[in-house]
Amino acid sequence: MEDPFLNYFALGLLFFVVIVLVYGMIAIHDIPAKIAHARHHPHADAIHAAGWISLFLLHVLWPFLWIWAMMYKPDRGWGFAHQPGEPASPKEAVAELEELRRRIAEVEAKLEIGDRAAQLSKGGRRVAVESPGSSGSAAEVSAPATEGADAKGRGARR
Numbered sequence: 236m237e238d239p240f241l242n243y244f245a246l247g248l249l250f251f252v253v254i255v256l257v258y259g260m261i262a263i264h265d266i267p268a269k270i271a272h273a274r275h276h277p278h279a280d281a282i283h284a285a286g287w288i289s290l291f292l293l294h295v296l297w298p299f300l301w302i303w304a305m306m307y308k309p310d311r312g313w314g315f316a317h318q319p320g321e322p323a324s325p326k327e328a329v330a331e332l333e334e335l336r337r338r339i340a341e342v343e344a345k346l347e348i349g350d351r352a353a354q355l356s357k358g359g360r361r362v363a364v365e366s367p368g369s370s371g372s373a374a375e376v377s378a379p380a381t382e383g384a385d386a387k388g389r390g391a392r393r
């Protein structure tokens with residue numbers, strides 16, 4: 236009743252099944268790494284290493300590695316699309332920064348003229364001030380009332 240052929244066939248089939256299962260597990264563990272390499276993921280090596288760690292942890296990390304590999308796309312990065320109003324390139328960002336610096340300098344220059352006019356007008360006289368952006372027109376700044384007149388007015392009311 237002992238047939239040596241069937242015993243060897245069963246043993247060969249057992250080895251074949253074990254080898255296919257081991258190869259299948261190794262092939263499955265490498266799917267996130269292949270996805271990451273195909274998408275030019277910046278962390279492709281880390282995903283591959285974590286896949287080997289997941290293999291020894293019975294693929295506990297594998298779903299998270301799949302998600303991590305799928306998150307990155309070469310055309311849009313991590314999924315954050317370009318927002319309208321934001322510069323699309325570093326050159327545009329530098330140009331926008333320079334434009335903002337120029338506008339701030341203009342505002343500061345206008346504020347300095349306003350401050351000088353206020354300082355000059357404290358003596359009770361009118362001063363003509365020309366703004367840098369105007370075409371030759373002068374703005375008249377009136378002086379506030381002097382302290383002595385204000386004190387006399389309050390004293391008379393009491």
